[in-house]
Amino acid sequence: MFDNLSDKFQRIFKNLRGQGKLTEENIREALREVRMALLEADVHYKVAKDFVTGIAERAVGQEVMTSLTPGQQVIKIVNEALTDLMGGQSEPLRLIGKPPVCLLMVGLQGSGKTTTTAKLARKLVQEHRKPCLVPADVYRPAAIEQLVTLAGQINLPVYPSTVRQKPEEIAREAQGYAREHNCDTLIVDTAGRLHIDTELMGELGRLKEILQPAEILLVADAMTGQDAVQVASAFHETLGLSGVILTKLDGDARGGAALSIRAVTRCPIKFIGLGEKLDALEVFHPDRMSSRILGMGDVLSMIEKAQEAFDEKEALAMAKKFREDTFSLEDFRNQLRQVKKLGSLEQILGMLPGMGKLKELKKLQVDEKEFVRMEAIINSMTRGERRNADIINAGRRKRIADGSGTSVQEVNRLLKSYSEARRMMRQMMGGGGSAPATRKKK
Numbered sequence: 307m308f309d310n311l312s313d314k315f316q317r318i319f320k321n322l323r324g325q326g327k328l329t330e331e332n333i334r335e336a337l338r339e340v341r342m343a344l345l346e347a348d349v350h351y352k353v354a355k356d357f358v359t360g361i362a363e364r365a366v367g368q369e370v371m372t373s374l375t376p377g378q379q380v381i382k383i384v385n386e387a388l389t390d391l392m393g394g395q396s397e398p399l400r401l402i403g404k405p406p407v408c409l410l411m412v413g414l415q416g417s418g419k420t421t422t423t424a425k426l427a428r429k430l431v432q433e434h435r436k437p438c439l440v441p442a443d444v445y446r447p448a449a450i451e452q453l454v455t456l457a458g459q460i461n462l463p464v465y466p467s468t469v470r471q472k473p474e475e476i477a478r479e480a481q482g483y484a485r486e487h488n489c490d491t492l493i494v495d496t497a498g499r500l501h502i503d504t505e506l507m508g509e510l511g512r513l514k515e516i517l518q519p520a521e522i523l524l525v526a527d528a529m530t531g532q533d534a535v536q537v538a539s540a541f542h543e544t545l546g547l548s549g550v551i552l553t554k555l556d557g558d559a560r561g562g563a564a565l566s567i568r569a570v571t572r573c574p575i576k577f578i579g580l581g582e583k584l585d586a587l588e589v590f591h592p593d594r595m596s597s598r599i600l601g602m603g604d605v606l607s608m609i610e611k612a613q614e615a616f617d618e619k620e621a622l623a624m625a626k627k628f629r630e631d632t633f634s635l636e637d638f639r640n641q642l643r644q645v646k647k648l649g650s651l652e653q654i655l656g657m658l659p660g661m662g663k664l665k666e667l668k669k670l671q672v673d674e675k676e677f678v679r680m681e682a683i684i685n686s687m688t689r690g691e692r693r694n695a696d697i698i699n700a701g702r703r704k705r706i707a708d709g710s711g712t713s714v715q716e717v718n719r720l721l722k723s724y725s726e727a728r729r730m731m732r733q734m735m736g737g738g739g740s741a742p743a744t745r746k747k748k
């Protein structure tokens with residue numbers, strides 16, 4: 307996501323940083339390029355213009371020009387401005403009111419509404435809520451089936467809508483159904499159309515009357531750029547949205563919708579969709595997104611993802627092994643499995659500072675099958691070998707390579723990664739490279 311814009315910004319700022327002293331002309335030239343980059347990213351022209359004007363006012367001042375690191379100062383200002391542009395702070399859901407609290411999901415057909423309804427339900431379950439899903443798109447039987455299937459994957463109750471019912475009837479009955487099933491939240495997936503039409507808006511208006519939703523969330527496809535912004539404006543004018551969920555940001559290299567929606571509609575982006583799977587929904591953090599765009603990484607999101615994937619008890623046990631220097635190849639294999647749970651390596655790398663640029667390097671195209679091969683190699687070892695890697699001599703390496711369908715070089719590489727991980731961890735745990743047992747003797 308944001309790849310093109312991120313590349314351009316980093317090039318512009320590299321030039322700025324390279325200049326010891328900045329003149330007003332330098333800064334104005336850089337800002338012209340920033341404006342072009344935003345327009346090419348399909349940002350609304352007025353938003354791009356206001357953005358650059360705002361920065362110019364702050365950057366072409368005494369403080370920046372006379373500072374020791376003027377280039378850095380400009381980047382700091384752009385970072386803050388980008389964060390503000392996208393809404394400043396993340397906006398949590400407001401699930402206030404008498405249960406069942408209702409979330410009304412609206413949006414055009416194909417925007418990812420049904421998938422996002424299930425993703426959101428999954429997120430709420432993690433926050434210890436009990437959602438009930440309500441399919442209210444009675445025009446497409448497949449839409450009801452799709453939600454029922456997704457709900458099945460996460461074991462959630464679904465109100466049994468049929469195509470013979472009217473959406474208004476579904477809305478009325480679903481509330482009672484949720485109470486009967488002890489659910490505290492209703493997530494209603496409404497009908498989509500290819501275009502906005504008055505009939506659809508009328509229906510959504512009536513559903514709003516009946517359900518009195520705590521949130522009306524527009525699901526919009528980021529890949530449609532400025533169209534998504536227009537759709538958001540139209541829905542907001544007629545229905546009054548409380549937030550936007552921007553989907554398919556994983557496939558959106560430009561980012562125009564993400565950067566313009568808030569500024570044009572004043573409506574906050576609350577979540578972003580980053581993939582087809584049900585766990586690919588993240589809270590939208592403007593500050594972190596801005597850091598990512600500027601190539602400064604998003605270490606906070608990475609840590610949160612890691613916390614979700616890793617079991618704390620296991621992590622503590624692992625730390626103990628590192629401390630006592632008993633971290634074996636079996637533990638290494640466990641770690642590989644955990645890392646796999648984190649998601650695609652490309653996604654993780656994208657969150658690291660400076661990695662955006664490195665991704666261009668062909669050799670950094672991490673082959674995810676590598677994990678599978680590494681695990682196969684460890685699986686081909688005997689228990690004794692896994693517990694004490696020191697005994698793995700040349701003969702054993704050959705046997706392990708044959709057994710796992712890999713090569714001796716690959717086995718060597720894996721053993722090297724393992725000993726590197728062990729050495730690094732020992733250092734991080736406060737050891738100077740020698741095992742604690744040896745130190746105790748001194």
Ligand code: GDP
Nearest residue numbers: 415416417418419420421553554579580581582
């Ligand atoms: P609806 O017609 O609005 O209900 O849309 P669907 O939920 O059926 O989604 C349409 C397509 O978009 C499906 O193939 C989804 O898997 C896909 N989709 C939804 N959200 C995302 C996302 O965040 N990223 C990607 N890559 N695909 C998504």
